[in-house]
Amino acid sequence: MTSRLAPDSLTVAERVLDRCDELAAISSSPELLERVHLSPEHRKANDLAAGWMEEAGLTAWQDAGGNQCARLEGVDPGLPALLLGSHLDTVRDAGRYDGMLGVLLAIEVAARFARRGERLPFALEVVGFTDEEGTRFGNALLGSRALAGEFDPEWWESRDRDGLTLREALIDFGLDPSRIPGAARRPESLVGYLEVHIEQGPYLEDADRALAVVSSIAGARRFEFTMTGVAGHAGGTPYDRRRDALVGASELVVGIEEIGRGSGVIATVGRLQAFPGGVNVIPGRVDFSLDLRAESDEDRDRALADIRRRAREIAERRGLRFESREIYRADSTPCAEWLRDAVASGIRHTGDAEPMTLWSRAGHDGMAVSAVTDIAMLFVRCGNGGISHHPDEAVTLQDVALALDAFEAAVLAVADRVRAEPERLGGAR
Template sequence: MTRAPGPGSLAAAERVMQRCDRLAEISGSPDLLERVHLSPEHRRANELVAEWMTQAGLSTWQDAGANQCGRIEGAEPGLPALLIGSHLDTVRDAGRYDGMLGVLLAVEVAARFASRAAELPFALEVVGFSDEEGTRFGNALLGSHALAGTFPPEWWGLADGDGVTLRQAFADFGLDPARIGRAARRPESLIGYLEAHIEQGPYLEEADLPLAVVTSIAGARRFELTMTGVAGHAGGTPYERRHDALIGASELVVEVESVARASGVIGTVGRMQAFPGGVNVIPGRVEFSLDLRASTDHERDRVLAEIIRRANVIAERRGLRFESTEIYRADATACAPWLQDAIASGIRHAGSEEPMAMWSRAGHDGMAVSAVADVAMLFVRCGRGGISHSPDEIVDVRDVAVALDAYEAAVVEVAERVRAEPGRLGSDRLGAA
């Protein structure tokens, strides 16, 4: 049971929702929402969010990674910052809340502290990350890796669908690739990172709860898989002489679901293509994908090993050759217990007796930020069965109001913990970095 938010919180939530609508109007396509890294739409979104940050009392700047930033000083100038925010880029044909809601909640929370920032033993910074989705260049978390100082040089060669490299896109946007390091934060400059985000799943809706504490962010591995057999005439080749790559690949897809479901890991084959592709030709080669996600790297990798074992058994039985190539890896990120506790305290303050806890099945900017700061997340209920990355994405204004109250209370709880142990937090992060 969650108590109803007050009229002030509802008015602020309405403002957040209206701003989400404003941002949704900034799109590279007239027919759907798509806003990608280093595009004209990216620039317009940063400029608009900067206006709102200024209205909230923050000083603003765009960093060397094209992230939009704002800051309110704490009890004295130059203190380490508690970073709050999310991302401003989208997938193709996106909804209007994934990422954007988290940035605008953070702006509204910062506005609540603007007149009482002297109460905070840290600065409060809001960030709208430039590229979480990886829609344009195919590699996610570009903005947050820049902030974390973990931006690898080989990424400059990434190219979009028109052949424009990331290096050229930076220059076209008015940024100097040689200065990307200026976006990097030092561990001692940050207290932690809190992000609010829509759940992107059905569990809060099923539990009839508006908010949850995130315990960890999924560790994901992605692969390009190939089954190779022998192409042949569909009519002239008896079954006992077939080495049908599509049948073998299809059998493995079923095994992926079976193994993953039995273990609580999420396994998905999202793409499959048979060659040569003739309606009357037995497929001689099939290329398909595998995406594995789990709350821990151990569980994810254990399931991967079992899938590979079963793939080889299928291949041997059917006279096929199985190959796999890893194309992406992001290890699981555990949310810091002390920040989880702060978010849980905030949720209780907003009226929930016992906050729901869950792991995030999707990736988030906190995965990169964790290299330089402790991270934690607040999930907001996502309606219609948790649909996201879709125009059908929806949140309720009352849930947004409750989230604002919980987010503000979480920042207050972080402040109390920093006052109680002023040296422990920074030294722990610095020692671990």
């Protein structure tokens, strides 16, 4: 495959990477990157991004949810907007491209239209979402949920590790909790949402490809499992009389991996704790977690049913009791076919005649935004084996330049579709 780049794309990509470095310097810790919702670092990042947005020829503002936004009008003032963006917050000990790269590429794409004086049949809006990660208060996607009109008032009493509530933190940040509804967009005010994001996986790197179309964002469910048996003396209890909760839980963990591998679903046990925890005591209870993700809700739930059947069989055979409690659910978010087509067209513009398609194993702001408009995503190759949420996150200058050109071409493909089907300006989905 021979890649094609616009004359200035490498120069712009270099600026994007330099700006990723500038954002990465805004951290609550000198040793690692951490920038969380409603923190002083959040304000600094928004201010820096706002300056870049204004420099690009956009009109910038911070909305009532703390998202940093900007707008470039279309052929007529007040037209519905095509949203471009990603998030500016991070996990603890983060890399410098997760989220940030997508915001900066969105700014540069909008800047290209602004500098050419090219007006589209819709407005362009860039958004740097806050709190996609949920690092501070434990509720992810707070910024994008506010934009989608999906903010739950019960979240106001969520507390950070210092005991501060979300409501108190918002007020300290200078925002008014009563004005959160003002961040919500109406479906008729939007055309769609496009996001560029690093893949956060190894598939593009393994295929030696730079870019991919995203088919859907994973549907996830999370559980707290408990396997209960009878604690006993390690030396005095014969094997045939043991009801060892840890052995039963361990057998299920292996079974979970087997079911995940066999079904194409991602099933992960990330936490396991045995009680009472003595080195010479047979565990009487084990608490463990399950994180289950799949391209479709049907695949995910089918795997869950298999896991539950396996758990019951193990518990019955070993004289144990198995219990489960669901603690999180996010159904899968398919990307809209017409916007997927636009993203694929953008990738073909760079010289890749047959764009690769991947489903996102990680969650993204598009999951929330899909409540109010159609979404699609463009993945960029993530180096070092696809590692993410880690300082070793890596992208190449060439791949960022290709993503820039593909993103711009995708916007132009959306414009062509809207000109052919103007009813899409009214929020048709």
